[in-house]
Amino acid sequence: MESFREFSLWVLAFCLVFQLGYGFYLPGSYPHKYGVGDELSVKVNSLTSIDTEMPFSYYSLPFCKPEGGVKDSAENLGELLMGDRIENSPYKFKMYTNESEIFLCQVDKLSDEQFKILTKRIDEMYQVNLILDNLPAIRFTKKDEYFLRWTGYPVGIKIQDVYYLFNHLKFNVLVHKYEEPNVARVMGTGDAAEMIPPVGKEGSDKPGYMVVGFEVIPCSIMHNADSVKNLKMYGKYPSPVKCDPATVGMPIKEGQPVAFTYEVTFEESDIKWPSRWDAYLKMEGAKVHWFSILNSLMVITFLAGIVLVIFLRTVRRDLTRYEELDKEAQAQMNEELSGWKLVVGDVFRAPSNPALLCIMVGDGVQILGMAVVTILFAALGFMSPASRGTLITGMIFFYLILGIAAGYVAVRLWRTIGCGDQKGWASVAFKAACFFPGIAFFILTILNFLLWGSHSTGAIPFSLYVILLLLWFCISVPLSLVGGYFGARAPHLEYPVRTNQIPREIPQQRYPSWLLVLGAGTLPFGTLFIELFFIMSSIWMGRVYYVFGFLFIVLILLVVVCAEVSLVLTYMHLCVEDWKWWWKSFFASGSVAIYIFLYSINYLVFDLKSLSGPVSATLYLGYSLLMVLAIMFTTGTVGFLSSFWFVYYLFSSVKSIYYNTLIVEVGDEFPYFIKFKQHEYERPSFIEKKYCSFLSERRRLKRGEEMAGGSFATDSVAKERAQQYKGRVTLYVIITCIVAATGGSLFGYDIGISGGVTSMDDFLQKFFPDVYKQKMHAHENNYCKFNSQALAAFTSSLYIAGLVASLIASPVTRKYGRRMSIICGGMSFLIGSALNAAAANLVMLIIGRIMLGVGIGFGNQSMKVHGRELV
Structure with missing residues (x-):
């Protein structure tokens, strides 16, 4: 009782000491509170493309630069090795303040070199990567009634040999109101160096917001060059700008200046700050x-x-x-x-x-x-x-x-x-x-x-x-x-056995190891x-x-x-x-x-x-x-x-029969052998070869005598053989049966997997798009995945191939031997597995299934007979 009371006092003291402690959120990102009207700065990362896999600097293209000049952000070793180059940008917002028609700048007339680089980057599908409060900008596109999520936005687009530049950006910033200013104080570095004010500090009662989402919509707008001549950065564009992603209006031409504008809206969201990365980290296909x-x-x-x-x-x-x-x-x-x-x-x-x-x-x-x-x-x-x-x-x-x-x-x-x-x-x-x-x-x-x-x-x-x-x-x-x-x-x-001075000759194998x-x-x-x-x-x-x-x-x-x-x-x-x-x-x-x-x-x-x-x-x-x-x-x-x-x-x-005991004593049957011990003699290689061949021949003859009796032995002979065999159910026998049964369970498991895969959306969308469309509109039609002949061919190809292969396996096995048939069937199964794994189209998928079926058919026919012969 005394020890429990002492433990309770220690727990209470621990709670009293740490009740003023501050928490922080892992992993690696920290809350940042902004008041209404506080400045938000957008940063830019390297331009990236899945077409070239080579990142380039954002300012390698004719984009607007910030007023104070380009400044690099502090980066760690991993960012530098990954090719990230985070720099400041001219895009600036005010927290919870919607703005529109903001003029950024008008770059000089495009030179021949700038025009070639810009059009090349558009051909190579380069993306602009923006960052706000450590959140990358994302955009959404609609395809087949589904919204696709992309990080960044393209530099431009090519339509009928004409290049268009996205020179107007529509930003949507999702914010969550900070309703509990006295809950935690966090530590941070870089952009997150500012801490959330704790209780009792000045400013802790002011309403604040945290950025929980950053979306961008790129548009191509033809601006009037004359109307922006006298405008300064962040000035109001004289005419309304309508951003429609479905239309383009700013073709790129050599010797033509380009004006850049943007607009920003703020939207309050129910997304909590710890969950703001869910939109980026959401992974499909958990099944x-x-x-x-x-x-x-x-x-x-x-x-x-x-x-x-x-x-x-x-x-x-x-x-x-x-x-x-x-x-x-x-x-x-x-x-x-x-x-x-x-x-x-x-x-x-x-x-x-x-x-x-x-x-x-x-x-x-x-x-x-x-x-x-x-x-x-x-x-x-x-x-x-x-x-x-x-x-x-x-x-x-x-x-x-x-x-x-x-x-x-x-x-x-x-x-x-x-x-x-x-x-x-x-x-x-x-x-x-x-x-x-x-x-x-x-x-x-x-x-x-x-x-x-x-x-x-x-x-x-x-x-x-x-x-x-x-x-x-x-x-x-x-x-x-x-x-x-x-x-x-x-x-x-230390090795448990001694190594001979003369290396033993390795028997020649039928197939290279x-x-x-x-x-x-x-x-x-x-x-x-x-x-x-x-x-x-x-x-x-x-x-x-x-x-x-x-x-x-x-x-x-x-x-x-x-x-x-x-x-x-x-x-x-x-x-x-x-x-x-x-x-x-x-x-x-x-x-x-x-x-x-x-x-x-x-x-x-x-x-x-x-x-x-x-x-x-x-x-x-x-x-x-x-x-x-x-x-x-x-x-x-x-x-x-x-x-x-x-x-x-x-x-x-093992107690070695070569070294720890008398090794060989065959007697009159094989007079070449004598008794000897490890420290006295070294075993001659020629005697070893003769002895091994002798044992192999004797085992072969003995096995032939036993097999000659077949199953037509008399009851007394059968009883005598049973006594000699002394068969009993041991753990080894049980484990062997379990391993043999595992092969059947693997086959059944494959059937279950095949049935499950044919119902998965990702699989259907890639290989059977017609079936996928029907499934998406199942409430409008009488959907059944087996209505597709191609899908039925995929499912049944393995079993049909296995049935046909099992019929032809017997004559092939009789002619070429069971071991060769088992090896060929196993190779067919492995090749089919590889084809299925690397399948890029339906033909490869069905061919792989057929190879799997051939392997199963040959194995099912040959393994049983071969196993009985081994027994």
């Missing part, structure tokens, strides 16, 4: 994100089942038998000698280019840590688009700080591969700090020269280059060396590609991306899928006696970068059709290449570390 996450969860469940079966098989069956070797006959142990157990003396043999592998893994850890922390902070609201440039700035900051993790991981892995040798750790740590940043600086320098040559504001200034280099060599490199120092002093991981490595990237790509579309649209189409919660979930799912895929492939390579798993485990999950780069090219061809000029295409491919390399390092690191942990756990848990 698509959830479908993507659910699909990824299904894939993870399937892979997790496979991984669990592998562990149960290796740990619960094989390892248990090894622990009981003293109780079993030696000949029976010899029969079980196969697969991954044969590479026990080579599995930890150092890979080729070990230093490069350590460096790439260290850089991957650094990039992955940066991505996780940045996206987590963004999901929590600390990096909102309301605070420009904070996302890029945060990424750079976290990347620099995590240099210590890169150095530590790279050096410790280097010492593990070198069996504890500390020689060269400083070189590895330094290279880890310079490898990926060096590649990034090389690519950015080439792209920067292109931007400099085009006089774009997207070019990184030389001073910023110097700052980035200082941050690199003064923060990232020293931290990486510090991490390497701790990695060199940390105890290295790199095909399997490349194909493994399709599963991580399937987890990522839907979210990738939204990210690409945000970067290259000027759309706002603010669903970092979805992105964080997708990132976690991607990490899990990469780990599972790489682990399964490593186990498959070990089972075929391929001990060179180091680089393959890295590229098994890292190969997703290839598919992302191919998707980037597909996005360039089909979605960025308006992208013009070789410079713009080079910029796009350069930035895409940089993104792909970062993803390859990240996913490859996840796959390698998970595989390394799996291999280390596997071979540290």
Whole structure:
């Protein structure tokens, strides 16, 4: 009771101390109160275009300049890297004061060069970006009875080879009355430096307003040049100006002056200040994100089942038998000698280019840590688009700080591969700090020269280059060396088994292993590609991306899928006696970068059709290449570390039949073998080959004898075989059945997804516009989506193709073998998935569905028979 009373007193004291505390709103934007008649200043950002992806300064075009001259606003590192150049503008308002026919200026007659630049910017669809109280100007256009939201307004428009300039702007400012002046006091910087007056301060009782919306309507008006000769800036235009966006009246001609005017109206709104960014951050298609996450969860469940079966098989069956070797006959142990157990003396043999592998893994850890922390902070609201440039700035900051993790991981892995040798750790740590940043600086320098040559504001200034280099060599490199120092002093991981002096010969495979490595990237790509579309649209189409919660979930799912895929492939390579798993485990999950780069090219061809000029295409491919390399390092690191942990756990848990016990005793059947121990003998490779061939032949003959009996054995023989088999329902059997059933559930899940997708508005609007129009007028007609033959063909194409494929699968399987049929069916399924993911039209969509059906038909026919034969 006494302790509770003491706790209550502490809580009361805490409340008394902080009752005068001030709150502030995250993320990055702060309330700013204006009184009636207070001046509002509009700022301008760089001109942007989705046609060129090269920003230019607002004053590179013949626009009016402010009376006091052009002044740059203070910008952070992220804004400069993104190409933002925020400057003051001549547009000024008075809070809650409507004004019209305000004359701004009349620029001089357009020169030949100005005329060419202006018309070129109109052809390239450049947008003017205005900012009021940290809110970008937005405009609304109507299309098919729907209002579309755009950021900024176009410089002009071209109609029948005639260029028109938007020289009159109609502003609509939404304001919300500040009704509670004594609630909070906020801190701010820049435009938000003015604080809301707290209780008891002078002026706190005056009515005030906060800006919650900023809309603009551009118009093209033919002004009378003679009537504006004697007008000064902000003077009253002598005649009424009627702004009609549907009509144009100011054609651009060489040698003609241009006059600019504007008007502004204020409208009180119910939108609260914390919700003013909702109009910008509103993201459509939340169902698509959830479908993507659910699909990824299904894939993870399937892979997790496979991984669990592998562990149960290796740990619960094989390892248990090894622990009981003293109780079993030696000949029976010899029969079980196969697969991954044969590479026990080579599995930890150092890979080729070990230093490069350590460096790439260290850089991957650094990039992955940066991505996780940045996206987590963004999901929590600390990096909102309301605070420009904070996302890029945060990424750079976290990347620099995590240099210590890169150095530590790279050096410790280097010492593990070198069996504890500390020689060269400083070189590895330094290279880890310079490898990926060096590649990034090389690519950015080439792209920067292109931007400099085009006089774009997207070019990184030389001073910023110097700052980035200082941050690199003064923060990232020293931290990486510090991490390497701790990695060199940390105890290295000792291998559980000894490596043979003579490398074991890897059996020749029917198919090259790199095909399997490349194909493994399709599963991580399937987890990522839907979210990738939204990210690409945000970067290259000027759309706002603010669903970092979805992105964080997708990132976690991607990490899990990469780990599972790489682990399964490593186990498959070990089972075929391929001990060179180091680089393959890295590229098994890292190969997703290839598919992302191919998707980037597909996005360039089909979605960025308006992208013009070789410079713009080079910029796009350069930035895409940089993104792909970062993803390859990240996913490859996840796959390698998970595989390394799996291999280390596997071979540290097993009691090796080669080294920890007497290895072989076959006796009279195979006289070449003798008893020997690890410290006494080294196993001869020629004996190993003969012994393996001997075991394979004996297992084949024994299997043939058992199969010869078939199902026509007598009751006594059947009973004897049942006793020998000692079959029982184990956890391994249950998990195997669950994994097998997961395939059927995936097929059913695909049917459900297909049905759900065909009802989504975005899908119908892109591929079936006629069905979409009928759906929008469902109350006027007898709407049914299956009235469309094209939509019915899309839905049924998979099932018809699967039915036909299952009929022809049997003769094909009989002629070419079940394994080849299963591989071809799987490849058909993967190709169909890729076509569906990258579909730009209905034909690609249906072809992809047909390929999916062929894969399902062949798999459904071949897998069952092949599974029974394996049993």
